[in-house]
Amino acid sequence: xxLTVRSSMSPPTVRVQVRGDLDxxxxxxxxxxxxxxxxxxxxxxxxxxxxxxxxxxxxLGVFIRTLRALTEESGSMQFTSVSPSFERLCALTxxxxxxxxxxxxxxxxxxxxxx
Numbered sequence: 001x002x003l004t005v006r007s008s009m010s011p012p013t014v015r016v017q018v019r020g021d022l023d024x025x026x027x028x029x030x031x032x033x034x035x036x037x038x039x040x041x042x043x044x045x046x047x048x049x050x051x052x053x054x055x056x057x058x059x060l061g062v063f064i065r066t067l068r069a070l071t072e073e074s075g076s077m078q079f080t081s082v083s084p085s086f087e088r089l090c091a092l093t094x095x096x097x098x099x100x101x102x103x104x105x106x107x108x109x110x111x112x113x114x115x
Contacts, residue, residue, distance in 0.1 A: 002026075004086060007033050011041035015080075022086075024058035031062045032054030034077075035069075043075030047082075050081030055089050 003026035004019040018030055035047055037062035045066070049055075067077045079101055083091070090096040 003029065005030055007037065009037050009040060009042055013044040015036045015040035015046045015048070017048040017051070019053075021054040022052050022059040023054070023056050024048075024062070026061035027062035031066050034066050036063055038070070038073070038075070041076065043054060043073055044069060045077040045101075047077060047079045048085050049079060050083055052086045054082045055086050057089070057093060060089065060093065060095060064095065067099065077112070 002020050003022060006015075006017045007098060008015050014034065016030065016033060016037075022030070037045070047063075063077070069075075070077050074104070077099075082101060087096065087101060090101055092097060096102060
């Protein structure tokens with residue numbers, strides 16, 4: 001699966017929606033999208049990662065670097081939604097608290113009931 005990144009800006013806020021596979025190379029696209037928004041006056045970033053189907057540690061590193069850059073500019077990054085796989089890797093690596101995921105309610109994976 002490929003990655004789809006959508007964003008909408010209303011400075012000082014940018015909303016970024018991420019869907020699909022998130023590895024080092026695709027995560028860089030997300031980081032570049034946020035960097036462009038920062039250049040246009042957006043320093044509050046809201047990320048919807050609820051549609052991420054795959055994520056690896058390299059991709060999480062991109063989010064950590066982006067968060068650091070925003071923090072240095074008195075900005076912020078908040079996740080509004082994360083997929084179970086995203087949340088699980090963040091918890092395993094211990095960066096769930098760094099990314100502020102503790103307050104999120106991660107949607108349950110749907111159960112196929114044979115319908």
